Every structure is written in structure tokens, then in C-alpha cells.
Amino acid sequence: EPEVTQTPSHQVTQMGQEVILRCVPISNHLYFYWYRQILGQKVEFLVSFYNNEISEKSEIFDDQFSVERPDGSNFTLKIRSTKLEDSAMYFCASNRDRGVTYEQYFGPGTRLTVT
Amino acid sequence: QQQVKQSPQSLIVQKGGISIINCAYENTAFDYFPWYQQFPGKGPALLIAIRPDVSEKKEGRFTISFNKSAKQFSLHIMDSQPGDSATYFCAARDSGGGADGLTFGKGTHLIIQP
Numbered sequence: 549e550p551e552v553t554q555t556p557s558h559q560v561t562q563m564g565q566e567v568i569l570r571c572v573p574i575s576n577h578l579y580f581y582w583y584r585q586i587l588g589q590k591v592e593f594l595v596s597f598y599n600n601e602i603s604e605k606s607e608i609f610d611d612q613f614s615v616e617r618p619d620g621s622n623f624t625l626k627i628r629s630t631k632l633e634d635s636a637m638y639f640c641a642s643n644r645d646r647g648v649t650y651e652q653y654f655g656p657g658t659r660l661t662v663t
Numbered sequence: 664q665q666q667v668k669q670s671p672q673s674l675i676v677q678k679g680g681i682s683i684i685n686c687a688y689e690n691t692a693f694d695y696f697p698w699y700q701q702f703p704g705k706g707p708a709l710l711i712a713i714r715p716d717v718s719e720k721k722e723g724r725f726t727i728s729f730n731k732s733a734k735q736f737s738l739h740i741m742d743s744q745p746g747d748s749a750t751y752f753c754a755a756r757d758s759g760g761g762a763d764g765l766t767f768g769k770g771t772h773l774i775i776q777p
Binding site: 552581589590595603606639643652655656 | 764
């Protein structure tokens with residue numbers, strides 16, 4: 549069964565550094581998402597992406613965040629200057645066609661630790 | 664208005680019993696209500712979902728009951744098993760403005776005792 553994959557599984561970085569989190573969505577999916585989950589808290593929506601454009605973003609997704617689909621398979625989340633409060637699990641998700649089926653499938657996540 | 668309120672925060676059920684988790688919402692633009700199951704260190708896995716045009720959906724031991732007028736929905740796990748021990752999140756999708764980011768509840772930590 550096709551799965552969303554994410555790399556790395558764990559990233560440790562120093563405050564102020566840039567990090568790039570990578571995702572490979574399910575191959576025939578067209579809509580891509582990033583969510584985050586601070587330890588012990590609920591999953592929070594960050595951004596959705598379709599046709600090489602951001603289609604929606606939350607208030608969490610400020611100017612330090614950016615997303616990109618650099619090629620036909622990868623979807624990346626960049627955090628420009630990490631803060632301690634960016635420490636969280638980051639999940640990528642994908643959806644085949646949100647107008648027909650709303651199911652979003654999540655990857656295993658990247659644990660980001662900012663020190 | 665965008666919140667989804669989930670209860671209880673934690674739940675202990677005996678093996679073979681029925682686990683019930685409840686969610687409530689205010690935003691009438693929500694049009695899709697999935698439940699996700701999450702094991703420690705893993706991503707949320709889609710379990711079952713419902714749209715507001717039906718009042719109940721059943722898949723195996725998992726049932727969603729949906730009450731549109733009360734703006735509430737619940738997950739029932741029949742014949743609960745120790746392998747069902749996980750955190751369960753309800754979520755909702757707001758279709759307004761072409762958006763489809765999910766709004767999640769705070770989660771329910773379910774323990775099934777053998």
C-alpha cells in the first residue's frame with residue numbers, strides 16, 4: 549500500500565539555523581499538507597499546497613516558513629531561522645483529489661529538536 | 664469557532680468493552696469529520712470518516728455517530744482490544760473558501776486493559 553514518507557526521522561538543530569524537512573507524498577496525490585504536533589498536544593495545520601502554490605496557511609505559518617515542490621516527487625518545509633518553540637513533530641500529508649475524496653494520509657513525521 | 668472539542672482526555676476500558684469518544688464543534692461550515700488513530704512515535708492514521716449527510720457510519724468494530732443538529736459526533740469502538748490502545752483524534756474540515764486544512768481535537772488517550 550502506498551505511503552507518505554518523510555526524512556529525516558529526527559533532526560536536531562541549533563536555534564537560528566535553517567532546516568529543511570522532506571516528504572514524498574503518495575505518487576498520484578495532488579494536494580499536500582504540513583502539520584505540526586508539539587509534544588503531548590494536538591495536531592495543528594500549517595499549510596496546504598496544490599499546483600505549485602500555497603492554497604491555505606494557518607497563522608502559525610509565518611514568514612520563517614516556506615514550502616516547495618522542487619521536483620515531481622518531493623515536498624519540503626523550510627524553517628528559515630529556528631526557534632526553541634519550533635521543536636515539535638512535523639507531519640506531511642497528502643490527498644488524491646480534495647474535490648472528490650477528502651482523505652488525508654499522514655507520514656510518520658520528523659521530530660525536530662531545536663537546542 | 665474553529666475549535667473541535669474532544670472528550671474525555673483519557674479513557675480506560677476493559678477488553679471486550681465499548682470505547683466511546685466524543686467531539687463537538689461550532690463551525691457549521693465543517694463538512695467532513697475524520698477520526699485518526701496515533702500510536703507513540705507514529706503519524707496519525709486515518710481510521711474512519713463521515714460527512715454530515717449521514718448519521719452513522721460503521722467499518723468493522725469502529726462506528727461514527729453524527730448528530731448534525733447538536734453539532735456532535737462520536738467514535739464507538741466495539742469489542743475493544745489491547746491493540747486498540749492509542750491516542751485518538753477527531754478532526755473536521757472547513758470547506759469554506761476552498762480550504763481543507765483539518766482542525767483537530769486535543770486527543771483521547773485510550774487504554775484497553777486485558
